[in-house]
Amino acid sequence: MVVLPLAAVVVKASGAGVSDALRSVSGPIALSALGLSFGGALLTAAVNTVMGTIVAWALVRYEFPGKSLMNALVDLPFALPTAVAGITLSELLSPRGWVGAVHPALAASFSPAGVLVAMTFVSMPFVVRAVQPVLQQLEPEVEEAAALLGARPRQVFGHVILPSLRAAMLTGFALSFARSVGEFGSVVIISGNIPLSTLTAPVLIFQRLEEYDTVGATVIATVMLAASILTLAAIGLLHRERGQHG
């Protein structure tokens, strides 16, 4: 179920021959699509890492009205079909939508910014759900000890809390990146799929398949597969590191 499909991609791609394969990924449209997918995913993963850690912090450390509702809402992007996310965000960001109508600069559907919004939405829960349990398990004694030894709150945060959250934040970052880079459903709807502008790598694979360019699709897919496997390996390493400390 997993190995055989993987093998099919690799064999098909290697059958293409090196020069054909290189030509297939180095065209301007392919390069721009790969750049948007990877660059955009890195950016959204970074945004989600910062915002996700803040959300996790608020959920673990503070009590405030509506907290449990907020905690449940975090999972919405996982549960919501990506096509629904796509039409909803696209409508909100269209020039006549709730957000797009506020200011022309916010009308981001059919622009690269819209692609980033969709990527951010679908990968939002990863960092929160990775950081939350670690933050919960942090022993207050360690922070108190640091404070007793004269550390100011900012120092406690920078030298005690942040290092213990590092592995969880990186894991969330990696998961968020993997999801964003491969996102199709919401992106294909919000982006308008303009070559050299809003066309992402997964959408390019889809288009090439529709044009019966199976080899061209497979070569791009191989690049994306390699990225997925590398990300998984990184997550595995982080997991092991965390296991040793905890």
Add this chain to the structure above:
Amino acid sequence: MARRSRPGEGAARPVVIGVAVAWLAVALVLPFVSVFVAAFADGVPAFFAALSTPEVRHAALLTCLAVLAALGFNVVFGVVAAYAVERTRLPGRGVILTLLDLPIAVSPVVAGLMFLLLYGRQGWFGPLLETMDVRIVFALPGIMLATIFVTLPFVAKEVVALLREIGTAEEEAARTLGASKAQTFLHIVLPNIRWAVFYGSILTAARALGEFGAVSVLSGNLIGKTQTMPLYIEQAYVNYQTTAAFAAALPLTLLAVLTIVAQKALARLGRRNGKENR
């Protein structure tokens, strides 16, 4: 003293809560509310009219079938795979666990492509399937296959985590008391892992319901034939039938909410149950 010593107390507190709430409100609540508003934009009768077209009914049926296929296959596969990885001395367990994550990490379009290369007309098994007159790609089996693949890890991973947590003491006790392997599995392992199976099934159903990328590669998106709900929503939206798209999106959104509620309830139940067991 102790209060002041914890970072995040004092002035930082309202700022952090404010930023967190604002972020979730703009990024989650706003889109969520807008689905309901858009679905009823042309009034209640238009909403129900949009939902009762034959295309929508057929798409809903296909989506149900895909969800059932994913649940049926992955519950069995998940339990067997998790048991094999955690309770037998299988060589290459680490590799298997990593491969199991692949369906989540890989782009759904790439997943669809993989199966196209295997079962498409020019795929590895294409000629064989053609002689047997079996259609997978651009037909229901393709939709099911794609859905099963993208939801492959959910049950298995939940069960793996639980099996690891509960350890082998109970199973060993049963074995020393003379229970056979099958009896131990039926009477000890299965009852112990049932919450994890339920929980994984909910995640599976939620993901299966909304799968778009892999299904759109493998189904061919033939209206009234191989179009699932998410594919219908996309097509309606692209064709400027905005109300129809959002009308179809509304039940899926409600199901997503239901998923989250069930997830929270099960997590609570499972936790209580776990304590009783110990």
